[in-house]
Amino acid sequence: MRNRINFYLLEYALHSLWRQKSKTLFIGLVLTLLIFLLSALFFIASSIKHELAQSVDALPEITVQKLQGGKHTNIPSSAVDTILSIHGVEDAIARVWGYYYFQKAGVPFVLVGVDPFEEQYKKSLQKIVDNYEISSQEQMLVGRGVYEIFKEHHYEESFNFIKSDGSLYTLPIAGVFTETIELESNDMIILSKQSAREIFAMDADMATDIVVKVANPEEIAMVASKIQLAFPDARIITKEALQISYANIIDYKSGVFLSLFIVSLFTFFMIIYDKLSGLSTQERREIGILKALGWKVELILKEKFYEAALLSFVSYLVGVSVALFYVYILHAPLLRNIFEGYSVLRSSFHLPFVLDFQTLALLFFLSIPLYVAASIIPSWRVATQEADEVMR
Amino acid sequence: MNKTTKGLFLFLSILLFVFLGQLGYLFATQSVTQEAKEKKQLFVSLTSLPDLAIATEADYIRHRSMSDYFSLFKEGPFLREYFVSSYLYAPSTQYFTARSYEK
Amino acid sequence: MLLHPEVLAILLVNTLFFLFALIAFVLSVRIVLFYNADESTSLQYKLQKEGYLASTIIKFIFILKIPLFLFFVFTLDSLSNLITGAMCAAGVVDATVYGNYLFVLKILNLYLFAFWLMLHYRESKREVPRYTKEKYIFFLLLFILFMIEVAVEFLMFDAIELDKMVDCCGTLYSSTSASYISTLFHINTPLLLGLFYANGVLLLLFYRLKNRYFFALASALFFVSALLSLIAFFGTYIYELPTHHCPFCFLQKEYYYVGYLLYALLFTSTFYGVASTFTDEKRGMQYSLLYALIYMFIVSAYVLSYYFKTGVWL
Structure with missing residues (x-):
């Protein structure tokens, strides 16, 4: 059982690979490319998941949305009082938020109304907003992407929203969110609830939805079912459902991607099998000489295994290294289009790096067993050839 | 050990070094610091909205985890998912079944 | 649950194992049926060569089975974040009827594979192999257990439902x-x-x-x-x-x-x-x-x- 690594054999395997440069290079390149493509996708996915997980604690426990005919509509603010009367509810806030389509650029912004900026509020805001100018009049804070679009259309200081009656509503830009939170804030505009209602033409006693804070996590399910009883037409989203959705967001679809990718993995398997089966006379003679020198079949098999392991190890290292560089330093050009789709407003895609051993292990199991398996039968064919037959 | 062996082993160790070095470099410079995490949480608690601003072309994709499979019917009853990103971002299957909060 | 990337990877490797174990199984059956150390016909010669292939395949499966087992446990642990109520792998194992059996079977198979290799190693050290047939009969039993494991693993991952409550x-x-x-x-x-x-x-x-x-x-x-x-x-x-x-x-x-x-x-x-x-x-x-x-x-x-x-x- 004690399989120690035989360094002479390792050296021999290295040389053997070196002697068949073109073959090694071809197989190595294909394998590297395969690993690179897979790892780039999984790195992006794991980074997005990680980024989402960072902020999930800060989300409210329950969101209540009113549905009408399956469509989300405004909910009367008075529902807040009903919800507050439920035991276990710590706080309920009527939210005003929505999308504003900026026609000239073809970009939808997310407008979020918050309560009037209070003193302590402003202090914490200063941490996330660059060059924040405090003033008492109505103003807005914008994400970096929004600010870029504004500048392109010469709205450097303020922006004119078009209200539903066609009149203009001007808001000065008070600051831009810092780069650190770009992934969260890129297309966001934060303004007062009053301004948001003005732009959306919403009545003062209506809200977009209601968020509920529950202090005890054990009670969330109970509170959620009570709210559902009180408002049968409401869609109730618990934080747990959000968390699962977060995990699903990428997992499910990268699973679909992977299941399609399996086709190319098997194609790869075939190519390797074919390539390794075709032995040159040079190789045949080599094996013949080894056997004539008294090498046992097991030893030759072991040497072939070393070759496969070395080649796949090198390909793994190169593939993963290049993918790391591609995703985290070049910010995944081309591949990011899959994630961004047709969005006009693009973030710079500065994904946070996560040292995720699970992803590395996943990549290992998707590539190396396949290659080693493909090399088993050809190696065995080689190793069991008769010395006299080959050298004749 | 002859020259080729030395060269090949050197090549291998350089590869290993580059790999580990890159992991270390990225870990040191690009992972999320405590400060950045606090900033993100501050912003999210301010808006209390989920999801990242990566795919922004339509509302049911922007806040994907708050929409459901039927959200896209708002755009028209015959519309299928045709955005590239709606292929990648699955909505949760959770909350239009009441099961998630029934114990 | 089958479309989760980690689960897919495990299933992919399992498929690979299945195909190769099948080859080893066919070879073992031939060896068990026809092997006779006293004869020196070309068939015996061929069988001996095929023995090398079978043992290489078994070695390959075992060597990958160890890290795959760790990865399996790790995956169960990470799945527990997705499944309502589960806090660690225990919840996921208990989420389906197969979980507990699969776990026992996996550990048992790891041991049996290791014993087989031990046996094989000792045999190959011997001047004249004595237990060749017995070795491959042992593998035939092992193959059945292994196939059950692969099937149960597939069934388990297929049966896990995300929106079902499980116990923690x-x-x-x-x-x-x-x-x-x-x-x-x-x-x-x-x-x-x-x-x-x-x-x-x-x-x-x-x-x-x-x-x-x-x-x-x-x-x-x-x-x-x-x-x-x-x-x-x-x-x-x-x-x-x-x-x-x-x-x-x-x-x-x-x-x-x-x-x-x-x-x-x-x-x-x-x-x-x-x-x-x-x-x-x-x-x-x-x-x-x-x-x-x-x-x-x-x-x-x-x-x-x-x-x-x-x-x-x-």
Whole structure:
């Protein structure tokens, strides 16, 4: 059982690979490319998941949305009082938020109304907003992407929203969110609830939805079912459902991607099998000489295994290294289009790096067993050839 | 050990070094610091909205985890998912079944 | 659940194993049917060559099975974040009817594969192989078990539903629940601990006496008593919680993945211990004893360090 690594054999395997440069290079390149493509996708996915997980604690426990005919509509603010009367509810806030389509650029912004900026509020805001100018009049804070679009259309200081009656509503830009939170804030505009209602033409006693804070996590399910009883037409989203959705967001679809990718993995398997089966006379003679020198079949098999392991190890290292560089330093050009789709407003895609051993292990199991398996039968064919037959 | 062996082993160790070095470099410079995490949480608690601003072309994709499979019917009853990103971002299957909060 | 990337990767590797094990199975059947060491026909010659292929395939499967098993446990752990109610792998294992059987089967198969390779290694050292046929009959049985494992694994991942509530380890391994595991907590702790340490002493004793059959028996018993005492007693000290009896939670990051170390020590110790029946080498017993002692040292250290930190026993 004690399989120690035989360094002479390792050296021999290295040389053997070196002697068949073109073959090694071809197989190595294909394998590297395969690993690179897979790892780039999984790195992006794991980074997005990680980024989402960072902020999930800060989300409210329950969101209540009113549905009408399956469509989300405004909910009367008075529902807040009903919800507050439920035991276990710590706080309920009527939210005003929505999308504003900026026609000239073809970009939808997310407008979020918050309560009037209070003193302590402003202090914490200063941490996330660059060059924040405090003033008492109505103003807005914008994400970096929004600010870029504004500048392109010469709205450097303020922006004119078009209200539903066609009149203009001007808001000065008070600051831009810092780069650190770009992934969260890129297309966001934060303004007062009053301004948001003005732009959306919403009545003062209506809200977009209601968020509920529950202090005890054990009670969330109970509170959620009570709210559902009180408002049968409401869609109730618990934080747990959000968390699962977060995990699903990428997992499910990268699973679909992977299941399609399996086709190319098997194609790869075939190519390797074919390539390794075709032995040159040079190789045949080599094996013949080894056997004539008294090498046992097991030893030759072991040497072939070393070759496969070395080649796949090198390909793994190169593939993963290049993918790391591609995703985290070049910010995944081309591949990011899959994630961004047709969005006009693009973030710079500065994904946070996560040292995720699970992803590395996943990549290992998707590539190396396949290659080693493909090399088993050809190696065995080689190793069991008769010395006299080959050298004749 | 002859020259080729030395060269090949050197090549291998350089590869290993580059790999580990890159992991270390990225870990040191690009992972999320405590400060950045606090900033993100501050912003999210301010808006209390989920999801990242990566795919922004339509509302049911922007806040994907708050929409459901039927959200896209708002755009028209015959519309299928045709955005590239709606292929990648699955909505949760959770909350239009009441099961998630029934114990 | 089949479309989760980690699950897909496991299934992909399993498919690969299935195809290759099938080849090895066909070859083994041929060897079992036709092998005869006394003849020297070209068929016998061919069979001998095919034996090399079969054993290479088995070696390949075993070498990958070990890291794949770790990855499997790791995946179950990470799936627990997705499944409502599950807090660690215990919940996921319990989410379907297959989970527990699969786990037992996986561990059993790992042992059997390792024993097969041990046997094979000793055979190939011999001048004239004696047990070639027996070796491959053993593999035929192993193949059936392995196929069951692959099938059950597929069924389990297929059956896991994301929006179904499962129990968390707190209820699965609590002394109040009516599960068969809870009967374990009715055995009193001093008895269990006594058994565990007595077993350790037995190991030492049989090692000194150089009786490898008794040593193997003691080693197998040690495995059982170690697992039971880990769930019932030592686990609570790792968690520093008197009510938490989960055998999976300490595989998580919060406990510095100590579970992987503990289980690895326990498994290798038992493997070498039981395998020492096959060989007359002393090395196996030495390894077995060493790993068992390290295991005992670590779990005891948890208890003692808790006592020194807080001054009370749990």
